[in-house]
């Protein structure tokens with residue numbers, strides 16, 4: 386009964402600690418190969434996410450009023466993505482499989498945060514009801530939970546896809562024709578309106594990559610894991626870093642104008 390002795394306990398604790406450190410423990414088996422372009426894209430974007438996080442956090446301190454909240458939330462998006470990219474690179478380099486679970490956990494945290502940014506940038510400049518916040522949050526959750534259930538085999542793939550598309554459609558409706566879109570068009574200053582418009586374009590065009598990936602990679606299987614992951618990775622640069630970059634630019638312009 387060695388696990389009852391002090392030595393046994395120490396050994397079990399050490400084992401537990403090691404299993405909690407998959408990154409360092411697996412380092413030897415997950416070296417990047419010089420021709421593994423998907424792995425290299427995971428690595429490069431990990432670093433870009435880290436750098437973006439530091440930048441947005443430092444800049445948040447310099448911004449005026451409620452813009453600070455928008456930028457802090459933006460830094461959380463790139464921070465959460467950075468950590469997931471470390472792990473996704475590891476999964477890819479050691480197994481060559483798509484890190485689907487990590488992708489979805491990342492989306493589940495970063496997408497709602499990005500959606501509420503629409504609420505925060507409006508709240509920084511005008512009065513906006515909390516209904517906007519909740520509708521954007523709920524639309525994102527429906528979209529992602531349905532997508533995950535489909536990909537994980539917890540629900541039939543096609544119906545899950547359709548429910549996910551409805552969630553996305555609901556978000557798009559809110560930011561184009563719903564209260565969020567109206568408040569932006571009617572009460573936001575020109576700078577915020579323009580940022581809102583560009584972010585909305587990213588959510589429409591940039592985000593279309595993900596359901597397209599579900600369709601081509603999973604439903605109809607015509608795209609392989611290499612292509613799918615490279616496309617997702619490049620898309621994330623636009624859909625996360627550039628998305629928050631647009632908020633930074635609006636905050637920067639508003640803060641400089643008020644000085």
Ligand SMILES: *C/C=C(C)/C=C/C=C(C)/C=C/C1=C(C)CCCC1(C)C
Nearest residue numbers: 529532549550553592595596599624
């Ligand atoms: C940073 C990560 C982002 C912006 C991820 C966005 C993900 C989506 C827009 C996913 C959308 C999906 C549907 C619209 C239908 C169901 C399948 C999903 C979850 C891939």
